[in-house]
Every structure is written in C-alpha cells, then in structure tokens.
Amino acid sequence: MSQSGEYPSPAAATGSLLAGNARFMNTFISFAAAMAGLLFGLDIGVIAGALPLITEHFSLSSQLQEWIVSSMMLGAALGALANGWFSSRLGRKYSLMIGAVLFILGSLGSALAQSAEILLLWRVLLGFAIGIASYTAPLYLSEMATESVRGKLIAMYQLMVTLGILLAFLSDTAFSYSGNWRAMLGVLCIPAIILLAAVFFLPNSPRWLASKGRHIEAEQVLRMLRDTSEKARQELNDIRESLKLKQNGWGLFKSNSNVRRAVFLGMLLQAMQQFTGMNIIMYYAPKIFSLAGFTSTRQQMIATVIVGLTFVLATFIAIGMVDKAGRKPALKIGFSVIAVGTLMLGVCLQMIDRGNHSAGISYLSVGMTMMCIAGYAMSAAPVVWILCSEIQPLKSRDFGITCSTTTNWVANMIIGATFLTLMGHIGAAATFWLYSALNVAFVMVTFILIPETKNISLEKIEHNLMAGKKLRHIGQ
Template identity: 75%
Template sequence: MSYVSDTPRIETPQERRARRMNLFVAISAAVAGLLFGLDIGVIAGALPFITDHFTLNSHQQEWVVSSMMLGAAIGALFNGWLSARLGRKLSLLAGAILFIVGSLGSAFAHNLEVLLIARVVLGIAVGIASYTAPLYLSEMASENVRGKMISMYQLMVTFGILLAFLSDTALSYSGNWRAMLGVLALPAVVLLAMVIFLPNSPRWLAANGQYAQAERVLRMLRDTSEKAREELEEIRDSLKVKQGGWALFRSNRNVRRAVFLGMLLQAMQQFTGMNIIMYYAPKIFEMAGFSSHQEQMIATVVVGLTFMLATFIAVFTVDQSGRKPALKIGFTVMALGTLILGYCLMQVDNGNLSTGISWLSVGMTMMCIAGYAMSAAPVVWILCSEIQPLKCRDFGVTCSTTTNWISNMIIGATFLTLLDSIGAAGTFWLYTALNLAFVAITFWLIPETKNVTLEHIEKNLMSGKKLRDIGS
C-alpha cells in the first residue's frame, strides 16, 4: 500500500526568486499599461472643457484626439529601431521620460498649437509603451502564463482608463482640464524608477550575442536551471537564421505572412470601433439623451468599470480556453451591440427619445466594451507578440503596432465627420458590418497559440504551415 504525504511541498530558493522576479516584471509592465490607459481615458473628460477654453470646432476637436494617435504611430515606428538597438529596458525608460514631458506640456499649454505638440509627445510615449511592454512580457514569460501576463498588462490599461474617468468626473465640477491632463506625470515617475531595476529581455540579449547574460536572466525567471538552459538552446536554434529585420522580411515569404497577419490583427482591433466609445463617450451619451456633463461622465465611469471587469475574463481564460474562441465570441458580441446601439441612436435622431432608449444605449455600450475587453483588446497584443520570428520580431511588431496607431488615428479623426455625413446610426452599423467580417476572418486565418513556445510557433511558421495552424 502506498501513501501520499499531506505535507505541502516546500518552495525552493530558486523558485521563490523566480516568482518574485516575474512578479516585479509584471508589475513594472503593468505601470506602463496604466499610463497607456490614463492617456486614453483623460481626453474623454477633458475634451469638452478644452473645447470651451480654446473655442474649438469639430475638426479641431478631432485634431486634439487624433494628435495622440499620430504621435503613437511615430513612437511605434521609431521604437522598432530603439528596441532593437538599445533593448526593451531602455525603450521603456525613454517612454517614461516622454510621458512626464508630454503630460506636463499638456497641462500647461497656453494655446491649441502647444497642446497639440504636447499630445504628440504623449502619443510617442504611448507608442513606445504599447510596443515595448507586450513584447517584453512575451519574451520574459514562460509559455504557460504568457497570455495571462500580457492580459494583466491590458487589465492595467483598462484600470488606467477607469482611473482617468474617475478623476475626470471628480474634476468636472470645477472644469479643471489642466489637472486632468497633468495627473499622468505621477505614475510616469513611478515607472521611471521601476524600469531602472528591470533586467533586459533574454531573447534580445541572445540576439545580440550576450548568451551568458541571457542565461543569467533566464535563471532569474525560471524555476530551475535546467529549464533556463533548455530555453536558451531553443533561442540559439531560432537565431541560426542569418538574416534579420527588413532583409529577412524581403527574402522570406513565411516571415512576410507573419508580419502581414500582425498588421491585419491590429487593424481589426481598431476597426471594431470600440476606442471611439473611449474617446467620445460623453458625446455618445449626449446623443443618447444624457444632458448634463456630470451625467455623461458618470455614465462614462460605468463604461470604464465594465471595461476593467470584463478584462478579468481574458486574464483567467486566455491560457486555458485559448485565443481564437475569445476573438470569435468578442467580435460577435460587438457586432450585436453596435447593431442595437445604432437602432437606439436612430430613435433619438427621429425624436423618439425615452428613458428606456437612453438606458438601452448605455447597456449596449457596456456590452460592446465587455466584448472588446474580453477579446480583441488583450488577445490581439498577445498574438502579435507571439507570431513574429525572433530575428524579425522588432520589425514585425513595429509594423503591427504602427498599423494599430494609424488605424486608431483614422478612427479618431473621422468619427465626428461620419456622424455628420451618415448619422449616428449609420456610423455604428458600419462597425457592425466590420465586426461580422472579423468573425469570418478569425475562423479562416487566425492561429491558436495557447501553451506553445515562441520558438515552436516560429518553427511551424518557417516550415510553411498555414497561418491558422502555426500554433498546433
């Protein structure tokens, strides 16, 4: 007869060190996500007051919103070079400094031109953070928790949005838009301090020939020295490809497939239309019949809370249920939500405003945001950091992240124009059609990558497997 001991297993010193280091890495990247979310969220509450202060028309309001996306596209594009040459750590450091400069510049802007320049600087910081943090986490985490760690980063983005909405609501009574924009400087200082103590990515170190340092970092992150050595050997194998970056993209069809898939995924994420609800939430609730600015801001806080809570679904399911099921469900939910939201806004346009229509609009907005938060918001960043080969990862993630922000800029810069030209209902029905198309693309093209190492995904890709099968 055999007996199973009830004595709990004692954690080894190396396991304890690895757990603490992984936690510190996750928290540091989470602060970058918090800043990302704060910057997205604050403009929703500040825009009405900025509009009054500088007497802006609709196109100038679009500039204030989309200037950040322009900067983010520039930051993502430039950060491909910065991250490849100087490493993920120094990229995050540069992003933290630019967050401080941009937030203080926005808060003290004395005219529209200065505000737009400061918003572009903030956008560059956001572009760096949105590029580097998911990439850094994907290269630091082991395959069984990689999705959860990147989802936690996205969770902090949503927490930042919620905090921004809460601070905007509190400051809306005084109309202090400068304080709304300046609050970003505080967590940026915290990020700056934390990044100083982060190790560099072991995959970046290995790609630059620093194998001994890469192994030291892997020993800090993994439970056993054997796991660290095995992972380093897999990384060495993936580095045997002689070319890299643009040269590898140009010469290798399989690499081009991965890069274009990453760009498609980021365009899909943005053209769901969900960031519109983030940027113009008070405007949407005004159309739905919430007349006072305080009512609009309170409804916006509810949206931010929904966004954060729904992201927990992704955190706890993305490594178990997978990436594809989340995307299929999320795009379907967003299509249904925008369809009904368009109907509600059509009733408002026709003068059929009622309390029921107003609250149904809020409910559909929350449903759309929940669908986005549990699917495209975190999963697209996870997939884009997983599918690129190591020797072309910086180039590939540069292309996909830049696509994200160019798409984001297009969405932000055209929303009010679409409202004027095809109406609120037509605008949201356009997003319904796009979300239905994205469901079909997910079935046809998107791979499932849960619990698969980055090196195995790369091996499948480079062997010519269909894109939807590279995670098998």
C-alpha cells in the same frame, strides 16, 4: 527542519530559494510592465472628460476636436516606428525608460499648453511615449514569461490599460466639477515617475541579450526568472537554436514569404482591433451619451465611468480564458458581441433622433455600449496584442511588431479623426451600423485565418511558420 527532524538538503534549499527569487522577479516585472499599461490607459481615457472642457476653453471646431484626439495617435505611430530601432539597439528595458521620460514631459506640457496648437504638439509627444509603451511592454512580457502563462501576463497588461482608462474617467469626473482640464492632463506625470523608477531595476530581456551574443548575461537573467537552473539552461538552448538562422527584419521581409505572411497577419490583426470602433467610445464617450439623451455633464461622466468599470471587469474574462479556452474562441465571441451591440446602439440612437426621448431608450443605449465594451475587453483588446507578440519570428520580431503596432496607431488615428465627421455626414446610427458590419467581417476572418497559439512555445510557432504551414495552423 523537516517533520522527520532532518534539515532540508542543500539542493532542496537552493531549489526553494531559486523558486522564491523567480516568483519575486516575475512579480516585479509584471508590476513594471503593468505601470506602462496603466499609463497607456490613462492617456487614452483622460481625453474623454477633458475634451469638452478644452473645446470650451479654446472654442474648438469639430475638426480641431478630432485632431486633439487623433494627434496622440499620430505620435504613437511615430513612436512605434522609432521604437523598432530603440528596442533592437538599446533593448526593451531602456526603451521603456525613454517612454517613461517622454510620458512625464508630455503630461506636464499638455497641462501647461496656452493654445490648441501647442496642445497638439505636446499630445504628439505624449503619443510618441504611448507608441513606445504599447510596443515594448507586451514584447518584453512575451520574452520574459513561460508559454504556460504568457497569454495571462499579457492579458494582465491589458487589464492595467483598462484600469488606467477607468482611473482617468474617475479623475475626469472629479475635476469636471471645477472644470480643471489642466489638472486632468497634468496628474498623469505621477504614475509616469513611478514607471521610470520601476524600470530602472528591471533586467534586460534574455532573448534580446542572446540576439546580441551576450549568452552569459542571458542565462543569468533566465536563472532569476525560472524556478530551476535546468529550465533556464533549456530555454537558453532553445533561444540559441532559433538564433542560428542569420536573419534580419527588413532583409528577411523582402526575401522570405513566410515572414511577410506573419508581418501582414500582425498588421491585419491590429487593423481589426481598431476598426471594431471601440476606442471611439473611449475618446468620445460624453459625446455619445449626450446623443443618447443624457444632457448634463454629471450624467455623461457617470455613464462614462460605468463604461470604464465594465472594461476593467470584462478584462478578467480574457485573463481567465486566454490560456485555457484559447485566443480564437475569445476573438470569435468578442467580435460577435460587438457586432450585436453596435447594431442595437445604432437602433437606439436612430429612435432618439426620430423623437423617442424616453428614459428606457437612453438606458438601453448605455447597456448596449457596455455590451460592446465587454465584448472588446474580453477579446480583441488583449488577444490581438498577445497574438502579435507571438507570431513573429525571433530574428524579425522587432520589425514585425513595429509594423503591426504602427498599423494599430494609424488605424486608431483614422477612427479618431473621422468619427465626428462620419456622424455629421451619415448620422450617428449609420456610423455604428458601419462598425457592426465590420465586426461581422472580422468574425469570418477569425474563422478562416487566425491561428490558435495557446500553450505553444514561441520557437514552435516560428518553426511552423517557416515550414510554410497555413497561418491558421502555425499554432499546432
């Protein structure tokens, strides 16, 4: 009863029930997508601790080490390409289910591999699963969330990626004392099973349902997600309006220059994210810290865990600012921080290479690495995925995100397959100075080209793009 002694009206009770159901459903969707992000991070982070042990077990050359790392990215690129079809034909839900099954198979296969060549094949399959998850989860979240919290939800997904990396580093540290690299790789099947179970209960994306002409189902899903029926109907009307133009991915890409601009911008953003050089720290952290003067496995793994913890904590900065300060300020600050951090890390490594093995320089190297990771975690790591899910027109969204996600993994494969070779040819210091120069260039690109999309509906962004506005203005 109310304070006045009267029972709430049926309309008020219904509204309260709708709001409660919407909160529960949105929380559950966030949890399932978060599990996809967690697995993504676990598989990125686990190789850092496992690689030295795998190298010793199979007597790997530097080139084979690079391929053990980068084979997963090759699979991820293939997964992103294939998932354009999966996501369009089967929907976001069933794409995530396929990814979860492949996660389980890839984790168990990698743990049981009896040769480096077999491990490479399982790593490709595992990458295929990651390609699906990295494509589908942000896309699914962007289509389920309202514009006021869209950026925050996708940033939360990125937080789970970073948490997965940290948990992988902790797991690697625990198993490193026994040298059990098989357990490091095999334990990842447990969260994959949880993901599969969670995704089973997810609804389909209302935008995908509407694109297939299933408008009644789309409205039913929206009623579960929004706190009032009016909001659900209004959003469905907006989606219907954007679907009136009969467009399709590849055909629209060939015929419409505005769509090409969005696709190329997404590809550029993903290339920028990878060529910050930050993922090489995730893949080769113990190697980098050995160069910085930490000689024991225990020291290297502790430093690696500190970097993973920095990644997690700095992601909270992105969550707090991405829907308030915006996407562009985060990118400008982040790229600048990375540029300074990689510059100074290169200086530290050069001093150590010239014989200065003081503890101060070693600890400064760890500090600069943490600074780089913090800059990345609060900017390019989440913001690029947010922007790529926002800038593509609805009817070519699958195609556009396929292109950008594939670019991410191809670029990721390039940096993973060249890092040890670069260090061997130009030295560790010059390698990090190269990444510093690239990050300076990315700051300038952000000023000139990148749009601000905070608090703007996907339909409005699409309208501005198709109207021919400059890319940096499509969020206005």
